[in-house]
Amino acid sequence: MxxxxxxxxxxxxxxxxxxxxxxxxxxxxxxxxxxxxxxxxxxxxxxxxxxxxxxxxxxxxxxxxxxxxxxxxxxxxxxxxxxxxxxxxxxxxxxxxxxxxxxxxxxxxxxxxxxxxxxxxxxxxxxxxxxxxxxxxxxxxxxxxxxxxxxxxxxxxxxxxxxxxxxxxxxxxxxxxxxxxxxxxxxxxxxxxxxxxxxxxxxxxxxxxxxxxxxxxxxxxxxxxxxxxALAEEAFENVLPARHLRREASTSVLRLGEADGGVELITLASSVEIGAEVLVGLPSSEIVLATERPVGLSARNVADQRRGGGDDARRARHRPGQRRLPGDQGDVVPALRRRLKRVRQAPPATGCPGG
Amino acid sequence: MTPALLSALLVSLRVAVVATLLVGVPAIFLGYALARWEFHGKRILSVLVGLPLVLPPTAVGFLLLRLLAVDGPLGRDTLGFDLGLLLTWKAAALAAGLMSLPLVARTARVTFEGVDPRLETMARTLGHRRSATFFRFTLPLAAKGLSAALILGFTRALGEFGATVTVAGNIPGRTRTLASAIFSAQQGGDTRAAGLLMIVALVVGVAAIASAELLAPGRQRTEIR
The missing domain is CATH 3.40.50.300 (P-loop containing nucleotide triphosphate hydrolases)
Structure with missing residues (x-):
């Protein structure tokens, strides 16, 4: 209706x-x-x-x-x-x-x-x-x-x-x-x-x-x-659809995105059954950006950005007819990058919630 | 218990019960109107409703007497027939009711103001009309406070002396209430009878106030969350 x-x-x-x-x-x-x-x-x-x-x-x-x-x-x-x-x-x-x-x-x-x-x-x-x-x-x-x-x-x-x-x-x-x-x-x-x-x-x-x-x-x-x-009053959290692939020892492996080929994500073991569709919350504060593949970091996951970086992804978004996955990194990373830039530029008084 | 004392107690109870029944609904309605509605003359109405609280009871009684007198606006000459109220227990009930109305209306108003109007709004989004909302939600939510208001009104009517004695007199066995019996006994020098009557009045009053306390809003206020 x-x-x-x-x-x-x-x-x-x-x-x-x-x-x-x-x-x-x-x-x-x-x-x-x-x-x-x-x-x-x-x-x-x-x-x-x-x-x-x-x-x-x-x-x-x-x-x-x-x-x-x-x-x-x-x-x-x-x-x-x-x-x-x-x-x-x-x-x-x-x-x-x-x-x-x-x-x-x-x-x-x-x-x-x-x-x-x-x-x-x-x-x-x-x-x-x-x-x-x-x-x-x-x-x-x-x-x-x-x-x-x-x-x-x-x-x-x-x-x-x-x-x-x-x-x-x-x-x-x-x-x-x-x-x-x-x-x-x-x-x-x-x-x-x-x-x-x-x-x-x-x-x-x-x-x-x-x-x-x-x-x-x-x-x-x-x-x-x-x-x-920027209008959100709470810390920004990406919510991405994912599938629970398998459990390993104390961790679970999820695949981000709705189709195959997305990024695999290692999380703490989840009680959700294998194969189930889940939503993964990925707070912006939990994401670190690096220009090279980092080593010696405590981060649980390292996901390679699409080659060409954020600019490419940004352009891709405006290409008509392209199949887009909500969990596609093209969506998330440029947004975060811009956000980081904004936080850096913002005068302290106006501060950014959750930034 | 002497027959005279018993009769005074019964007249008092009858007057107070009828007075409460008489003014209960209008007073609760007034309380609701003052709590929820905005209208012209709301302040004036609020003052008028409070008037019997501040006027000497004998003044209210005198006003009522003029109203009901043979040549008054509600007297035989105007209406063409006699209401036959003056000097009966009915006039006493009317006067006592008038005296207790402000107490009931004010307590009811405060009670209704304590009911979250958004609960009424909620009831309406669930498909209830205004009237159904009032009877099925507002009234039950205000039930405790309204009961307390009515009990307060009842006790006020029970102890009323000045206005009732002005319109109903002090006729033993007919319009002599506990209050007027105490007055008569004391005036007549019968200290023992006056003391006995006082104790009876005390017991009835304590019972009424205690039950009002148990029901008073604030003790278990309607939760506004």
Whole structure:
């Protein structure tokens, strides 16, 4: 189902002016905090007054200010997952999950069946009888996600689903989100300031700055642009698809990229089964560049750059019709190199996050 | 327990219960409106609702008396029939209710202000209309604080003297409440009876305040996360 947004909303510091056509399963809205991301999400959900323009999902019109149409939030059939979960403290987990059951039923769904499906998908079964106040941060997120899904939404709105969770929790939640992505037909709009999130989850994204979309396209490609990843507030981390090839003693060997011929990467032994598709996070702080093949270094992996270096790779990106791998070094290395250059040139006061 | 004491206790309880039932819903509604809505005259309404707290109870009683008097706006001459409230326990309940309304409305307002409005927003994105959101989410979330508000109102009505005695008098067996019975006993020099009545009032009051304490917002506030 196609989501079309073309809205204008006056905010305190600037006007939010966004045009967005989303067809992929997951569309990202990326940008620093205060760029209007959450306002955009709330406008789509119908929670913001004063928005003008249009919001359409498929053949349903949610907002058309010229025609005087503005559906109330309860009539829009969105599943909204706010950053702080906002679970109902007076209900247990099960009743939280069923808080939107009425709508699911009105839309012809069966809340009980939906509940079973969602519990399995998000591994919520053991939590059902729990009190909301006893849940951990990660559990709260899963319940909030489950509650939205159990209401039978036509569009899922996720506001920073992984923000402020620590690494082990992210590790647990990210695969669940990827599973949702592949098993659900509900389109999703995901707001994030985290490059990891958008790279791992989004098919395409728009980059928002001061209420205006400054770039749009495929996340890996956009994040190779220094102007885009400079907007990320956390240390930049490349997220690359890989396959688990084999285990050796205390290490695992992964192959980066989606096809054969990519770089092999040695990591600490992974418990993931052999042959499985995984995502590898490669923080920029863990990468060292050298003009010659280094020796006597503690680095676990040494990957040869494509001959011709960054300039060649940069040129290659603009060659039309070329098959590109998101994990291709051509994407990553020039970006990092430019970033390093930027850090070196940047005056100390403006410093670069994670640099 | 003497029959006179028992009757005073029963009249007091009847007056307080009816007063609470009478003002409970309007006061909670007022509290919600003051907590959540922006409208013209909100400040004026807020002041009016608080007025019975600061006026001498006898002044409120006098106002009510003028209102219900034969030639008053709600009297026989204006309406064409007699409401028959004055000098009955019903007038006492009305006066006691009026006196406890600000307490209930203010406590309700604070309670509603403590309910995260974004939880209500959340309920609406899950497909609930405004009214369903209020009854299925806002009210349950505010339940503890609202119960405490009602108990406070009840105790206020129970102890009310000035306004009730002005509109309902102090008729033994009919409109004599614990408060007016104590006054009469003390005025009549019956210290023992006054002391006994005081102890009964104390027991009822302590029980009510203790249950309000248990339910008060702040002890187990609705979690805003």
């Amino acid at each position: 196609r989501l079309e947004v073309d809205i204008r909303l006056p905010l305190d510091r600037f006007d939010l002016e966004v045009e967005l056509k989303a067809e992929g399963p997951v569309t990202g809205i990326f940008g620093p905090s205060g760029s209007g991301k959450s306002s955009l999400l709330e406008t789509v959900a119908g929670l913001r007054r004063g928005a003008t323009g249009t919001v359409r999902l498929g053949d349903r019109v949610w907002l058309d200010s010229a025609a005087g149409v503005c559906l109330r939030p309860e009539a829009r059939d969105v599943g909204f997952v706010p950053q702080d979960s906002l679970l109902f403290p007076h209900l247990d987990v099960r009743r939280n999950l069923l808080a939107g059951a009425g709508r699911a039923r009105r839309n012809g769904g069966s809340p009980e069946a939906l509940l079973g499906q969602v519990c399995e998908l998000l591994e919520l079964g053991p939590l059902l009888a729990r009190d909301v106040s006893s849940l951990s941060g990660g559990e709260r997120r899963r319940v909030a996600l489950g509650r939205a899904l159990c209401s039978g939404p036509r569009l899922l709105l996720l506001d920073e689903p992984l923000a402020s969770l620590d690494l082990p929790l992210r590790r647990r939640l990210l695969p669940l989100l990827r599973r949702l992505r592949s098993e659900l037909t509900t389109p999703m709009l995901l707001v994030s300031h985290d490059p990891i999130e958008v790279q791992a989850l989004c098919d395409e994204m728009i980059v928002l700055r001061d209420g205006v979309a400054v770039a749009r396209g495929e996340p890996h490609r956009l994040l190779a642009d220094p102007r885009v990843f």
